[in-house]
Amino acid sequence: MNKLKLVIVDDKEENVLSLKALLADVDNLNIWGSTSPNEALRYCWNQDVAIALVDVQMPEINGFEFVSLLQSNPKTWQIMVIMVTAISKEDKFLLKGLHSGAIDYLYKPLNPDITVAKVKSFMQQVYIQRELKRKNEELERSHIELIKAKKEADLARKSKENFLANMSHEIRTPINGITGITTMLRNSPLNGEQSEWLDYLENASQSLLLIINDILDLSKIDSGKMRLDYAKTSLPNIIKELGNLFTYKAEQKGITFKVAHDENLPKHILADSLRLTQILSNLISNGIKFTEKGSVCLETKLIKRSKQRVHIQFSVKDTGIGISSNALDKIFQSFEQGEEGITKRFGGTGLGLAIVKRLVNLHQGQIHAHSELGKGSEFIFQCWFDEEASEMMPKSDRKQYTDLPLLNDVRVLLAEDNDLNSFMVTHMLNTWGITVDTVKNGREALEKVENTAYNLILMDAHMPVMSGFDAIRAIRNDHREYLRQIPIISISASVLQREQQAAYAAGANAVVGKPFDPVTLYQIIKTLTHGKSKAEK
Ligand code: ADP
Numbered sequence: 001m002n003k004l005k006l007v008i009v010d011d012k013e014e015n016v017l018s019l020k021a022l023l024a025d026v027d028n029l030n031i032w033g034s035t036s037p038n039e040a041l042r043y044c045w046n047q048d049v050a051i052a053l054v055d056v057q058m059p060e061i062n063g064f065e066f067v068s069l070l071q072s073n074p075k076t077w078q079i080m081v082i083m084v085t086a087i088s089k090e091d092k093f094l095l096k097g098l099h100s101g102a103i104d105y106l107y108k109p110l111n112p113d114i115t116v117a118k119v120k121s122f123m124q125q126v127y128i129q130r131e132l133k134r135k136n137e138e139l140e141r142s143h144i145e146l147i148k149a150k151k152e153a154d155l156a157r158k159s160k161e162n163f164l165a166n167m168s169h170e171i172r173t174p175i176n177g178i179t180g181i182t183t184m185l186r187n188s189p190l191n192g193e194q195s196e197w198l199d200y201l202e203n204a205s206q207s208l209l210l211i212i213n214d215i216l217d218l219s220k221i222d223s224g225k226m227r228l229d230y231a232k233t234s235l236p237n238i239i240k241e242l243g244n245l246f247t248y249k250a251e252q253k254g255i256t257f258k259v260a261h262d263e264n265l266p267k268h269i270l271a272d273s274l275r276l277t278q279i280l281s282n283l284i285s286n287g288i289k290f291t292e293k294g295s296v297c298l299e300t301k302l303i304k305r306s307k308q309r310v311h312i313q314f315s316v317k318d319t320g321i322g323i324s325s326n327a328l329d330k331i332f333q334s335f336e337q338g339e340e341g342i343t344k345r346f347g348g349t350g351l352g353l354a355i356v357k358r359l360v361n362l363h364q365g366q367i368h369a370h371s372e373l374g375k376g377s378e379f380i381f382q383c384w385f386d387e388e389a390s391e392m393m394p395k396s397d398r399k400q401y402t403d404l405p406l407l408n409d410v411r412v413l414l415a416e417d418n419d420l421n422s423f424m425v426t427h428m429l430n431t432w433g434i435t436v437d438t439v440k441n442g443r444e445a446l447e448k449v450e451n452t453a454y455n456l457i458l459m460d461a462h463m464p465v466m467s468g469f470d471a472i473r474a475i476r477n478d479h480r481e482y483l484r485q486i487p488i489i490s491i492s493a494s495v496l497q498r499e500q501q502a503a504y505a506a507g508a509n510a511v512v513g514k515p516f517d518p519v520t521l522y523q524i525i526k527t528l529t530h531g532k533s534k535a536e537k
Pocket of ligand 1 (some may be wrong): 286287290318320321322323329349350351352353354379
C-alpha cells in the first residue's frame with residue numbers, strides 16, 4: 001500500500017509534536033508538521049497530501065481560512081481536513097468549519113484512541129477514493145479506446161462495403177457482356193458443336209456469377225442487411241424445379257438424383273422462395289459434387305402441423321465421399337472445407353454451407369449434418385412455415401428477347417464505357433426496333449442530349465470523366481423542362497441496395513442490375529416510353 005502524507009498545522013510547537021507522537025505508530029503514514037499555516041499551504045500545494053489536521057485558532061491565518069484556501073485550489077481541494085479545536089463545541093463553530101470544507105473535528109485535549117481511529121478511518125477513505133479515481137480513469141480510457149475501436153470497425157466495414165460494391169461492379173460488368181453475347185449467339189444459327197461450346201461458356205459465366213453472389217450474400221447477411229421476402233410459394237413447384245435442374249446435372253456425372261416429396265405437405269406456404277431454393281440448391285449441388293457414384297436424394301417430410309403452421313423437414317442425402325467427424329464441426333464456417341485437398345479435387349470456396357447456415361438462422365430454422373467417411377452424408381434442415389390456402393396460380397410462359405414486339409419510333413441514348421456491354425445492349429435494342437446512339441461517359445451524354453431528342457436514356461452508373469449519377473443529376477436540374485422529363489434507366493452492376501438507392505436519389509426512373517434480363521429491360525423501356533409497340537398500334 002502507498003504511504004499517505006498527513007500534514008499537521010498548529011501554531012504551538014508542542015501540539016505539533018504531541019500529535020506527531022500520537023500518530024507515529026500508524027502504518028503507511030508519512031507525517032509532516034508546521035507551526036506556520038503559510039508554510040503548510042506551500043507544502044500542500046507542492047506535495048500530494050491526503051489528510052490535514054488543522055488547528056482552528058492560529059495568528060497568521062485561522063483554521064477556517066486555511067481550509068478555504070485549500071478548497072479553492074484544484075491541487076489541494078481533495079485533501080481531507082480535520083479541524084483540531086479547543087474552542088466551544090457550539091454548533092455555529094462546527095458549521096463554520098464544515099462550510100469552509102473540513103470534514104470532521106477533533107477536540108482538545110485530544111483523546112488518543114479517537115484521534116488514531118479517526119485518522120485511520122480517513123486514510124481508509126482516501127485509499128477507497130484513490131482506487132475509485134484510478135478505476136474511473138481506467139474506465140474513461142477504455143471508453144475512449146472503445147469509441148476509437150468502433151470508429152475503426154465502422155471505417156473497416158465501410159471500406160469493405162465499398163470494396164464489395166466496386167468489385168461486384170467490376171466483375172459483373174464483364175459477366176454481363178459475356179452472358180449477353182451468349183444469349184445473342186443462342187439466337188443465331190449454330191451447328192451442334194458450337195451449341196456445345198456455348199453451353200460451356202454459359203456454365204463458366206454462371207459459376208462466376210454464383211461465386212460473386214455468394215460473397216455478396218455473405219457480407220449482406222453479416223452486416224444484418226439481408227431481409228427475407230416472404231410471399232405465397234408453391235412447395236411442389238420449388239421441388240419440381242430443383243428436380244429439373246439437378247436431374248440433368250446428376251445424369252451428366254453418371255449418378256441419379258431422386259426426389260421424395262411428402263404429399264401431406266400443404267401445396268402453398270409463406271416463404272422466401274429465392275432463399276429457400278438457395279438453401280436446398282446449395283445442399284443438393286454439394287451432394288452431387290461430392291458423390292462419384294450412387295445417388296443424391298432430396299426428401300421432404302411434414303413433421304408437425306399446428307394452427308395453420310407446418311414444421312417441415314428437408315433432407316439431402318448422398319452416397320458420396322462423406323465427411324470426417326472432426327471436419328463436420330467446421331464445415332458451416334466461412335471459407336472452411338472438410339479436408340485438406342478438397343479444393344484441389346473438387347474446387348469450391350467453402351462459402352456455400354456458411355451461407356446456408358446463416359440463411360437457416362434467418363429462417364429461425366435448424367440445420368445439422370451426419371456423415372460417414374466413404375459412405376455418404378445427410379444434411380437435415382427443419383423449419384416452421386405458415387400454411388397458405390391453395391388456388392390455381394397463373395402459369396408464366398417465358399419469352400425469348402427475340403420474340404418481343406417491336407417498339408416504334410423510340411430513340412435511346414446509351415451511356416456505357418464498356419465496349420462489350422455497349423455492343424450487346426445496342427444489338428438488343430436494335431432487335432426491338434429501337435434507334436440507339438452510344439456515348440462513353442456522363443459528360444458526352446450531356447453533350448449529346450443538347451442537340452438530339454431522346455425518348456429514353458440508359459445510363460451506366462460507373463463511368464470515367466463523369467459518372468452516370470452526376471449526369472442524371474445534371475439532367476434533372478436542367479432549366480429546360482423537356483430535358484428534365486426524359487426517362488432515365490440507371491444500369492448498375494452493383495447489387496448493393498445503397499447503390500440502387502443512390503441511383504433513384506440522383507433521379508433515375510428505374511434501375512436495372514447487371515447482368516440484366518433482356519425481357520425485363522424490354523418491359524421497363526416499354527413502360528417508360530409509353531409502350532410504343534408497333535404490334536399494338
Ligand atoms: P465448397 O463446397 O465450396 O468447398 P461448402 O461450404 O459448400 O464449400 O462446403 C464446405 C465443405 O464441406 C466442403 O469443402 C466439403 O469438404 C464438405 N461438404 C459439404 N457438403 C458435402 C457433402 N455432401 N459430402 C461431402 N462433403 C461435403
